[in-house]
Amino acid sequence: MPQDSSRHRVQATRRAARGTVAARVLLLALLTLFALAVRAEEARPLLRLDGHERALDLYPYLALYRTTDDVRPGDPAPPLQAHFQPLLRRSELNLGYTADRVWLRLELQSQAAQPAEWRIAFSYPALDRIELFSLGADGLQRQSAGDSLPRTQRSLDHRAPLFAVHLAPGERRTLYFLAHSSGSLSLDARLWTAAAFLHDNQNASLLLALYFGTLLGLAGYNLLLFLALRERSFLLYVLFAASGGLAMLALTGLGAQYLWPQGGAWGTRALPCFLGLANLGAILFSRSFLDSARHVPRWHRLLNIALAVQLPITLATLLLAAPLMLQVLAHASLANIVLLLGCGLACARRQVPAARVFVAAGLMLLGGSLLLALRNFGVAASNAFTVNALLLGSALELLLLSFGLAQRLSVLRQRQAAVTLDAQQQDLRALQEQERILEQRVAERTEALAAANERLRELALQDPLTGLANRTAMRQHLEQAWQRARRRREMLALILLDLDGFKPVNDCHGHETGDRLLVQVAHRLQASARSSDLVARLGGDEFVLVCEGIGSELQAEQLAGRILEELARPFRLDGVEIRIGASIGISFGLGCQCCEDLLREADQAMYRAKAAGRNCMHLGRRLAEGETLDEPAAPDEL
Template sequence: MGAGIRGFLCLALLLLGLSTMAGAGAAPLPLDERAEPLDPRPHIEVLRDPERRLSLDDLLTDPPPFASAAPRPDLNFGYSHDAFWLRLEVRSTAKRDGEWRLEFTYPSLDRVDLYMPGVEGLVHQQSGDTLPYRSRSIGHREAVFAVPLKAGEQRTLYVRVVSEGSLTLDARLWRADAFQRHSEAGYATLACYFGMLLALAAYNLLLFLSLREPTFILYVGFVCAFGIGTLSLNGLGGQYLWPDAVGWSNRALPFGLTLASAVSVLFARAFLGTARHAPRWHLVLTIAAALELAITVATLLLPVQLALKCMSITGLTSTLLLLGCGVGCVISRVPGARIFVLAWGMLLLGAVLLALRNFDLLPTTFLTTNAMQIGSALEMLLLSFGLAARFNELKRQKEQAQVQALAAQQQVVWALREQERILERRVTERTEALADANERLRALALKDPLTGLANRAALKQQLDLALRRAQRRQEPLALMLIDLDGFKPINDRYGHEVGDTILREVAERLRFCARETDLPARLGGDEFVLVCESVKNRQDARILAQRVLETLNRPSEAVPGQLCVGASIGVSIAQGDDIGGGALTRAADLAMYRAKASGSNRICLADETESPLDDHPR
């Protein structure tokens, strides 16, 4: 047992000595109890691993040369497939044991591993947006690690980072309690930002639903697409919306921001009215929108790093294009162009700062890191203001049109009054004649001109009303579809004048058979309909149909002699249930055809399984 303990202590001391030797290249970073964050960059050493093969054992056993990060303005390495190792030696100068937080300020890092060798063993922590959220050592939107130190303790931290996105490795060290307060403030700020986006999207969605103006729904689409991208960029999407979708976590940023670029081009076309005010720009924007939509789809298929580069180039190009279009529209005095240029100028500034920082051409600061959010917030507020101005302009134009219409109406009234003084009696007579004519026209529009019965349009209106009454009263309603038998030979033999006389006789006989609540109508040709309300049951409907059939079978007076016209009657019944007039008519029509197929001059009720009853034998 004693030999084992001694061996363990020797191994621990060896590891501690190796870590101390490895960290001898830079002065340790002193950690005290102050709440302000510390910038560890002057104390960090960097090692590039192009092959991604180095492990912690390689660094401890045969440490390669690290380069000091002190001369660099920041730790942004742009887009790279290399792995990067950071080495940082820290020493606690606090009077008591404490815990610090190492925070990497750029949330879109794929994988970050922290190793802390020491006498108690190796401590390994992990984070990054390609890890499921629950697998991160500390649950946070950024890569955050715990660094516990005893009073006066000195440790060497090794950090390995790989990422398909921009390798922005700037970090800060905080006291744990100070970081907690800082983190809460950061989350509150982002909550306000995304709350603003949500409010703008909801407000303009309501305007779209009210006005049906395409510009508003395009604005909503732009805000939503941009929100997806920035949720990924800030790490909130991976924390709250897709904590386990690690593949989508890397794709959401290029997809969302590239889609936002495409929708913004469509929005610009609608907002500036380029089809009318700037046809050439309209063609250019149409081509650009098609290309950007294709690139949006490609971001889901391309390697992530290439997709991110396409995103940066597309966003910058789109913003420059829209800014140029806006300036052209300002020169052409297009309404709303000035505020459009101002809005896209804000976004352009943010996009340029972010793109230059991503390509390691600008240092990483609060402004360059959050340039897109700041610029987009200003841009969306200005565009929303522009849409509000557009809404007010539409409202003003509508009110102006109403005023002009009212003025025209008043002019007409004045003219009418002038005419009334001279031709008052004539106007009154003509007005009364016109009213009578309109009344006759309305009556004729709902009547069959030959028989005077209700026509097809009137039947549809009255049948729908009758069905609702029957449903409300829970009473059956019967519909009889009557087709004359042998009418065409009679019409061909005696001529159309005799045929018309027979049709009028049939109409009169239907009126005679109909009760006060029934509606006789002519569908056209030799087809008639009788709608019967308040029938008691199927037998009652059959009796009514039998009465109609017997009445129609009486000899006609259209020509001398015993000329009889029979009929095939199909009856459908609505039992107070929710059935449409079309379905009821189709059921009666099928029943009528069954009656004809069974020998004509018969009655057939819909849904009867037995053969049609020959209620009037021939």
């Protein structure tokens, strides 16, 4: 136990000693940093110029002093006795949105062999006002710049704040810059010789001309596409590109230099106003480009909410204080980019045409904005790429969106062509089906017409009352039977009968009863005749039977006898018993030269039967003994 206690006391002593050493080291470091800061303040870094400077970064040589005092433009002198703080990092020049007035101090000395002129340019063109007070042997000189000043009041005509410094060999001069702005107060500055600045300015102007020329070309091209295709997405792209381009004109200082050189209140409101319009255009274009209402309804509702929020913000840029609106727009723009990227990713997962291109375009703009912000905060190196990162990102965004519009239009055209082809195929199938139905109906109508024609022919050859063959049908059949009998050398018998006692039936019982009687007579004749015989009604109460292939005259007589027997049986019509008879004439065509002769001979035989007392039969010319059909005998004279 004593040994354990001793060990614990030793360990505690060692820990206390180590803590004391660490505290001493920390105190020494703080004292060192304080001494360095005091030395830096006392040293007041001097920038020595040899006449060959090119884009020299001034932040190591600048000292800063912030004040909340309202320094009026007419105040003549800088605060010479103020406590200026040296800058240790470039990010200290990015003061953000502040209402403070900021003084910068810079000490220069020329080591050039001859008098020379230098240019000091601030890289952020959207500064409202910045003034230079140059204090040297010749007294205090003053220069002014900023987009809130009219173009004629700026010391040097340039898109960004620019100042000229003249130094004689060995001359030393202290410069004081007074800056304030309604927007972000970014005071990053560089120094060139006059000749070097002219060369670099030409390169920068070429880059800006290329950017805005590209933007103008893309907007004009898509405007022509809209006029040709009447697709709303192209018009919204043009509106988005135009508002974004105006915002970039305000941001780069070209707008204040050329489009609204009068400065004033509009010079400070132009940037937030056009940024608000660009946000509105981005939301409207994205809704149409992605067709969010159909593909992602939830995201579409969020876009509608963002649109409803952004519209009053844009209107407020014309009424409320510009610093407040710029801060609001900074957050609103970032929120819009995130929202549009989320909507684009949701559409990309659903395979919406050109959604991936839309996401890539949004990432380009977001990447350019972040890179410029990192450069302003001193995290990223300051060079031509980082300085122009926003321009490059927005240009790539517009190029990708234009490409995405073309791709989307191509996909939609392909889908429309597929739909059109499918519709055409459906129309073709419908036409084929209609043609089939039409052909079927034509065939049915043709069959019906043929049946109707056949029916008409039958009706034309049929007695309408009894359904027997009429006179026309009988003549046609008789002609054919006559020709066949002559060709085959067969006997043909024609049995002609006329009803006896039919007229009194009509007179006593009426014609309707007479018609029903004729129908029953037709039925009995059909029942008495052979299946190969034709039974016809010649008209009135005259009937005829055409008997082909009759075996002999005796068979014809027997057939006529059956007919007489059938007709002799009483007929019952409406409870009335009616009796009639028939006079029959039979012709065999012996010695006849045509069908008419056959009919005439049967008719004459029938009249001879009537003359013989009715209800009997009478034969026409018969075969004499030994006579054949090949050698017809002369007709009898009766």
